[in-house]
Amino acid sequence: MSPTLPINGFILIDSAQRLKDHPDTWAHPDHETLKRIEPGYFVKVGVTHAELSGERFWGRVKERVGLDVVIQVDQDMLHSSEHGLCDKDIVVVEERSVFGIVDARGVTVWEAK
DSSP: OOOOOOOTTOEEOOHHHHHHHOTTTOOOOOHHHHHTOOTTOEEEEEEEOSSSOOEEEEEEEEEEETTEEEEEEOSOOSOHHHHOOOTTOEEEEEGGGOOEEEOTTSOEEEOOO
16 A cells, blocks of 8 residues: 555654744654664654644554564544545654654653653
């Protein structure tokens, strides 16, 4: 199955850049924490749009390829008709897009405080 990309002008949230732009209101995992992500973990990512509401969601990690994390969306999506992503879709995200991490046992590895 080939990866799904957001449509209609939606892009993945760049969590690392949001931290730089909004350090008082946004958090992003450090490099060492991001390196701990492995298949079976869940990561929180999201899509954003300049004019429409975005959506945040969880995905199960299928594999790692360098700085890329291949995930399978693991929840029902509210705005699929707008951004084109649905439950069970395969999406390739960069580490810089991750802003939540839960291990395969359900234990929180990192979350914004």
